[in-house]
Amino acid sequence: MLARVCQRFALVFILVTVPLTGYTDAADDELEQALDAVPNLENGRRIFKICSSCHTTESWGTPDGKYPQLAGQHHTVLLKQLADIRMGNRDNPEMLPFAQPAVMGGPQGLADVTAYISTLPMDPHPGTGNGKNLAHGKELYERKCGRCHGDNGEGDDESFFPRIQGQHYAYLLRQLEWIRDGKRRNVFRGMSRRLKKLSDADFEDIADYVSRLIPPQDLLAPRGWKNPDFWHQVEH
Ligand code: HEC
Numbered sequence: 309m310l311a312r313v314c315q316r317f318a319l320v321f322i323l324v325t326v327p328l329t330g331y332t333d334a335a336d337d338e339l340e341q342a343l344d345a346v347p348n349l350e351n352g353r354r355i356f357k358i359c360s361s362c363h364t365t366e367s368w369g370t371p372d373g374k375y376p377q378l379a380g381q382h383h384t385v386l387l388k389q390l391a392d393i394r395m396g397n398r399d400n401p402e403m404l405p406f407a408q409p410a411v412m413g414g415p416q417g418l419a420d421v422t423a424y425i426s427t428l429p430m431d432p433h434p435g436t437g438n439g440k441n442l443a444h445g446k447e448l449y450e451r452k453c454g455r456c457h458g459d460n461g462e463g464d465d466e467s468f469f470p471r472i473q474g475q476h477y478a479y480l481l482r483q484l485e486w487i488r489d490g491k492r493r494n495v496f497r498g499m500s501r502r503l504k505k506l507s508d509a510d511f512e513d514i515a516d517y518v519s520r521l522i523p524p525q526d527l528l529a530p531r532g533w534k535n536p537d538f539w540h541q542v543e544h
Pocket residue numbers: 355356358359360361362363374375376377378381385386387389390399400402403406407412421422470482
């Protein structure tokens with residue numbers, strides 16, 4: 309029993325201290341440099357080809373939530389998540405090999421690919437939930453989430469608060485569970501604290517409500533849109 313308690317304690321200690329200590333240096337330096345770089349969109353497009361094999365050529369991800377939609381996400385958020393993923397502050401074993409500097413470049417590569425993604429319009433039809441408890445989802449959202457993610461889930465570029473409106477339901481749900489359960493280590497503590505008392509059913513209702521929040525019209529793709537940068541190449 310004592311051994312198990314000690315083991316637990318050691319694990320918690322590692323989980324708490326490694327992100328806090330290991331975190332700042334390298335990931336923050338890289339983030340600062342990428343934020344200052346002047347992006348090269350052509351190089352960004354070239355790098356994005358690698359990303360598109362999972363996130364799709366439109367960068368819309370998949371409605372089953374395996375891959376998140378990237379389009380429409382704030383530039384600072386894309387940069388921070390990428391820097392965190394490749395430094396190991398956010399676990400993503402599937403993507404990790406592709407996020408390495410040898411594959412996508414250093415801070416300049418981060419700046420280029422995120423600037424390119426910022427030019428892409430959002431999926432007008434993301435995956436949603438069953439629509440049964442939207443009023444409850446709305447009430448919880450307004451009480452627990454809107455202060456940071458905005459009234460309509462628009463997030464905030466300056467504060468690194470992600471845009472979550474119009475994101476795939478299944479992806480939102482997974483992130484909420486992972487954040488509550490401490491599996492997403494890079495997350496802002498102010499957020500994980502607010503999730504502690506929520507149940508899986510609450511998460512379903514919130515995620516359903518958020519996935520249906522409609523992004524501003526000028527960010528949405530027109531009907532039938534395909535990324536022309538890639539579709540021209542496929543046709544040749
Ligand atoms: C092999 C598949 C794969 C490839 C290739 C890939 N990704 Fe990902 N990416 C994922 C998965 C899976 C997730 C979600 C992980 C999770 O659920 O936490 C993700 C998450 C992300 C996120 C976080 C999104 C958010 O909303 O927080 C960003 C940003 C991202 N990817 C950018 C990129 C970029 C840029 C590239 C190309 C350099 C790329 N990805 C290549 C699989 C991939």
